[in-house]
Amino acid sequence: MSQAGYHPVLDPALAPPFPKAALPVLRNPQLRKNVAHAIDVIQAKRARLVTEKSDWQELRAAGAAIRDHALANLGAYLEQFEERCTAAGGTVHWAADAAEARQIILDILRRENASEVIKIKTMTSAEIQLNPFLEASGVKAYETDLAEIILQLGHEEPSHIVVPALHVNRSQVREIFAHSMGINDLSDEPKVLTAAARNYLRQKFLTVPTAISGANFLVAETGSVSVVESEGNGRMCLTLPRTMITLAGIEKVIPRFTDLEVMLQVLARSATGERMNPYTSVWSGVTPGDGPERFHVVLLDNGRSSILAKKTERQTLRCIRCAACMNGCPVYRQTGGHAYGSVYPGPIGAILTPQLMQMHHAQSLPYASSLCGACYEVCPVKINIPEVLLELRSQVVNQERRQVKKFFDPMYLGLRAANVAFSSASLFHAVQFFGRIGLKMFTGSDGWIHRLPSLGGKWTQTRDLRGLPKQTFHSWWEMRQRATRQKEAG
Amino acid sequence: MRASLFITCYNDTLYPETGRAVVRLLERLGVELDFHPKQTCCGQMHANTGFRGEAFCQAKRFVRMYQDTDVIIIPSSSCVAMIRDQYPGLFEELGNEELRRQFVALLPRVYELSEFLTDKLQVEDVGAYFPHRVTYHASCHGLRGIHLGDRPFRLMSKVRGMEQVSLANLDRCCGFGGTFSVKNGEVSSAMLAVKLQDVMATRAEFCTALDNSCLMHLGGAMHRQYAGMKTIHLAQILASTEAEPAETMS
Amino acid sequence: MSTPSNSRNTILERVRNATRTAELSSDRVAAYEALPRAYIRKGRLNAAERVALMIERLREYDADVIETGPEGLAGAIATQLKASGRRTFVAPEGLPAEWMAGGFEWKIDHGLSASEIEQCEGVVTGASCGVADSGTIVLHHSARDGRRVATLLPDWHLCILNASQVVETLPEYFAGCSIAPTLATYISGPSATADIEMTRIKGVHGPRFLNVIVVRDLAQN
Numbered sequence: 001m002s003q004a005g006y007h008p009v010l011d012p013a014l015a016p017p018f019p020k021a022a023l024p025v026l027r028n029p030q031l032r033k034n035v036a037h038a039i040d041v042i043q044a045k046r047a048r049l050v051t052e053k054s055d056w057q058e059l060r061a062a063g064a065a066i067r068d069h070a071l072a073n074l075g076a077y078l079e080q081f082e083e084r085c086t087a088a089g090g091t092v093h094w095a096a097d098a099a100e101a102r103q104i105i106l107d108i109l110r111r112e113n114a115s116e117v118i119k120i121k122t123m124t125s126a127e128i129q130l131n132p133f134l135e136a137s138g139v140k141a142y143e144t145d146l147a148e149i150i151l152q153l154g155h156e157e158p159s160h161i162v163v164p165a166l167h168v169n170r171s172q173v174r175e176i177f178a179h180s181m182g183i184n185d186l187s188d189e190p191k192v193l194t195a196a197a198r199n200y201l202r203q204k205f206l207t208v209p210t211a212i213s214g215a216n217f218l219v220a221e222t223g224s225v226s227v228v229e230s231e232g233n234g235r236m237c238l239t240l241p242r243t244m245i246t247l248a249g250i251e252k253v254i255p256r257f258t259d260l261e262v263m264l265q266v267l268a269r270s271a272t273g274e275r276m277n278p279y280t281s282v283w284s285g286v287t288p289g290d291g292p293e294r295f296h297v298v299l300l301d302n303g304r305s306s307i308l309a310k311k312t313e314r315q316t317l318r319c320i321r322c323a324a325c326m327n328g329c330p331v332y333r334q335t336g337g338h339a340y341g342s343v344y345p346g347p348i349g350a351i352l353t354p355q356l357m358q359m360h361h362a363q364s365l366p367y368a369s370s371l372c373g374a375c376y377e378v379c380p381v382k383i384n385i386p387e388v389l390l391e392l393r394s395q396v397v398n399q400e401r402r403q404v405k406k407f408f409d410p411m412y413l414g415l416r417a418a419n420v421a422f423s424s425a426s427l428f429h430a431v432q433f434f435g436r437i438g439l440k441m442f443t444g445s446d447g448w449i450h451r452l453p454s455l456g457g458k459w460t461q462t463r464d465l466r467g468l469p470k471q472t473f474h475s476w477w478e479m480r481q482r483a484t485r486q487k488e489a490g
Numbered sequence: 491m492r493a494s495l496f497i498t499c500y501n502d503t504l505y506p507e508t509g510r511a512v513v514r515l516l517e518r519l520g521v522e523l524d525f526h527p528k529q530t531c532c533g534q535m536h537a538n539t540g541f542r543g544e545a546f547c548q549a550k551r552f553v554r555m556y557q558d559t560d561v562i563i564i565p566s567s568s569c570v571a572m573i574r575d576q577y578p579g580l581f582e583e584l585g586n587e588e589l590r591r592q593f594v595a596l597l598p599r600v601y602e603l604s605e606f607l608t609d610k611l612q613v614e615d616v617g618a619y620f621p622h623r624v625t626y627h628a629s630c631h632g633l634r635g636i637h638l639g640d641r642p643f644r645l646m647s648k649v650r651g652m653e654q655v656s657l658a659n660l661d662r663c664c665g666f667g668g669t670f671s672v673k674n675g676e677v678s679s680a681m682l683a684v685k686l687q688d689v690m691a692t693r694a695e696f697c698t699a700l701d702n703s704c705l706m707h708l709g710g711a712m713h714r715q716y717a718g719m720k721t722i723h724l725a726q727i728l729a730s731t732e733a734e735p736a737e738t739m740s
Numbered sequence: 741m742s743t744p745s746n747s748r749n750t751i752l753e754r755v756r757n758a759t760r761t762a763e764l765s766s767d768r769v770a771a772y773e774a775l776p777r778a779y780i781r782k783g784r785l786n787a788a789e790r791v792a793l794m795i796e797r798l799r800e801y802d803a804d805v806i807e808t809g810p811e812g813l814a815g816a817i818a819t820q821l822k823a824s825g826r827r828t829f830v831a832p833e834g835l836p837a838e839w840m841a842g843g844f845e846w847k848i849d850h851g852l853s854a855s856e857i858e859q860c861e862g863v864v865t866g867a868s869c870g871v872a873d874s875g876t877i878v879l880h881h882s883a884r885d886g887r888r889v890a891t892l893l894p895d896w897h898l899c900i901l902n903a904s905q906v907v908e909t910l911p912e913y914f915a916g917c918s919i920a921p922t923l924a925t926y927i928s929g930p931s932a933t934a935d936i937e938m939t940r941i942k943g944v945h946g947p948r949f950l951n952v953i954v955v956r957d958l959a960q961n
Binding site (some may be wrong): 018019022023026032330331333334335366367368369370371372373374376377387390392393394395396397398411415416418419421422423424425428432435448450455456458459461462463464465466468469471472473474476477478 | 497499501502503504505506507508509510513525527528529530531533535536537538539540541542544547548551576579630634635661662663665666667668669670671672673674675676677678679680681682683684706707709710711713714
């Protein structure tokens with residue numbers, strides 16, 4: 001149930017820039033309230049458990065180190081994963097980009113004569129826009145995660161990577177379910193709504209023979225896949241069907257089975273504020289008599305190898321998709337996820353999305369941050385998101401400053417002028433002097449500026465600015481020095 | 491004790507009274523202060539907006555200017571964070587080994603004001619008198635950037651006559667974020683509105699902080715809204731005495 | 741479009757160029773072994789405390805937990821089954837005969853279909869491990885743990901956990917896996933969702949009722 005006239009577009013190539021995309025959300029108190037409520041709940045739970053975990057910082061350090069090591073040796077670990085997974089009865093495919101991944105998956109489904117597929121929530125499949133592609137190719141994809149059902153039936157887009165429908169409240173869910181499930185007197189009690197979803201899905205689980213999942217982790221040593229979930233729809237999808245397809249970014253690899261002891265501890269606490277999520281499944285290839293007969297893994301690059309090559313940016317790939325960063329983000333709190341125009345929103349989205357787009361799109365995202373550092377503080381694998389944001393900002397500026405239209409952009413003009421001014425004290429002082437005179441025309445009789453033109457107008461939209469004092473600090477100091485010298489002389 | 495004051499570009503231009511308070515406070519505590527007349531800016535605004543080349547220029551200038559200075563005091567945690575967090579990367583990228591070494595030697599000599607007082611001078615009671623109800627806003631650079639911890643609170647607890655009220659959601663960003671405040675003006679204002687709710691709920695007369703950047707943002711909104719609260723840099727509170735009360739300019 | 745093996749080579753080449761690591765696996769192993777692991781590996785609780793913590797965590801999830809000595813196990817199972825009000829139960833292939841209490845209908849899983857299992861009202865299994873810190877029951881889907889579908893479709897699950905199988909920390913569980921299992925399910929509470937307004941609703945898919953019998957099989961000191 002999208003807002004009237006506002007259809008979120010989560011294609012970073014098409015999405016409006018963040019400042020513009022945020023506007024309708026900022027004017028929607030209900031939405032802001034839904035978002036704040038959801039993240040407050042998770043944050044409170046997370047905080048309690050982190051306080052309880054006396055070795056939390058050591059776990060973070062180990063998590064970061066394990067992920068960094070896996071990334072630094074990614075080629076070897078990917079090959080090992082492929083070898084072990086194949087030996088265990090799985091088939092490993094490699095997709096250089098989104099289009100190839102979609103085609104590989106469709107080809108598998110066609111070989112299975114599948115007209116339907118059940119899906120476990122995976123942001124990676126949203127990244128490659130899989131569902132619309134399958135639909136257009138005659139395969140209906142059924143989401144089975146409650147949040148994803150809400151979004152699918154309501155024709156909505158995800159706004160969070162762990163709780164994708166957090167922007168939807170219970171009466172909106174009721175309306176979506178009543179309309180699409182054809183249930184007349186459905187209450188808006190979450191319990192009732194959840195039961196409706198359970199019934200809706202039961203038959204699908206028992207009859208649809210093909211399933212698609214993502215992966216939380218790929219274990220190189222054993223060729224295993226691990227999926228972490230709460231509802232049980234994951235277990236349904238990876239146990240009951242005949243054919244299972246797992247789509248996973250190449251960065252999901254961890255070296256050994258025992259590394260899960262770190263990753264699972266930090267993931268559950270960060271993502272949902274639990275010591276351990278209800279169900280975690282680990283499986284290697286095919287086990288005759290237990291689960292699918294055919295198992296495929298589609299390894300996806302789609303820009304990840306480019307990120308891997310960059311020194312500061314590589315840490316982006318440590319991400320284990322816990323969403324702690326967006327839960328702690330004061331910007332996300334006000335704007336929700338859709339404003340980022342990507343299936344990866346929030347702080348991680350601000351660095352991952354433009355990079356996956358090879359910096360051709362989503363250039364406004366690295367600026368969608370006040371650099372407060374709350375994300376870095378909570379990241380279980382210690383991604384220094386502010387550091388990456390700053391690096392990406394300089395790349396955006398280097399891109400833009402070559403463009404003629406940006407030459408006269410007030411921000412560019414202003415900052416270049418400021419740099420010249422800062423290069424010499426006399427220039428700086430001159431700018432201060434003339435600046436104060438120039439601003440006098442905007443300064444009211446109360447000594448404050450209430451309205452400024454151009455970029456300054458963004459400040460004065462909601463804030464006054466005190467008029468520049470007559471005497472700068474350095475002038476006062478000089479004056480004091482002169483007075484002291486005169487006193488000493490005289 | 492001798493020290494050199496780096497006032498910061500925006501304090502010099504917009505908040506000279508903070509600088510005057512720092513001078514009064516430190517001289518009262520027996521510090522012999524000097525002021526390098528050619529100082530301008532640390533480069534933070536440029537670095538944070540992505541103008542790295544320009545930030546290099548200012549960083550180089552800063553390091554060259556202060557290479558022989560024993561102690562540098564800066565009444566702005568964001569500028570100190572710039573120097574500690576971003577200068578290392580800048581100088582490494584620059585590739586000038588001599589400059590990088592000068593910077594590394596300089597780094598331990600840079601102090602944020604409250605750090606200088608508690609760590610270097612080892613004082614908490616600076617003899618201040620400020621008979622007002624005050625709430626403290628923890629700027630993100632001070633909180634997470636340079637980890638000021640309880641230093642400001644230890645200093646504030648010794649200010650006579652002052653009633654300190656804690657701020658709810660202390661660790662939540664006020665939304666200033668430098669150029670973020672204009673590049674994402676509306677989001678910044680939304681964050682400001684939420685922060686202001688918590689600040690106003692303290693019913694304090696003053697909101698203080700160790701960064702005039704946040705205070706410019708909070709205070710600018712307070713003024714616009716006729717809110718009945720003002721902002722004041724902590725240096726001005728600490729400098730305030732019965733004989734010379736803080737310059738609380740309106 | 742590149743053929744499958746082309747993409748494999750393309751991706752691996754990109755990755756190799758991006759990382760430029762030495763291909764010596766000995767270096768990689770050494771680097772792996774040098775990774776910092778200062779987190780808690782081994783717990784501090786004694787056996788009795790561990791079991792008590794496990795039970796406490798299980799009860800936090802609203803699991804129904806009782807304790808018994810080995811001699812009382814069969815009786816305890818019968819009691820739990822009776823109290824459930826259910827009649828038909830799935831039994832994994834390797835479930836001990838003495839656990840299959842009389843007066844109930846047992847469907848032994850020699851390869852039951854999903855719909856056959858769906859007809860059953862409950863399932864009784866053993867477990868491979870219990871992690872007290874998080875109240876996690878570990879199934880390796882052995883003959884006694886049961887196939888994965890068996891603990892998924894029925895609405896009621898009774899799990900028999902020996903005290904000797906309980907460890908305190910998750911790293912202890914992993915340390916105890918001399919060979920990594922091919923299949924594993926870690927259960928930490930009944931299925932739940934908080935997708936609607938963050939209101940936690942239990943029992944979406946997967947058993948809504950978890951019962952555990954902890955068998956005091958450790959020698960008394």
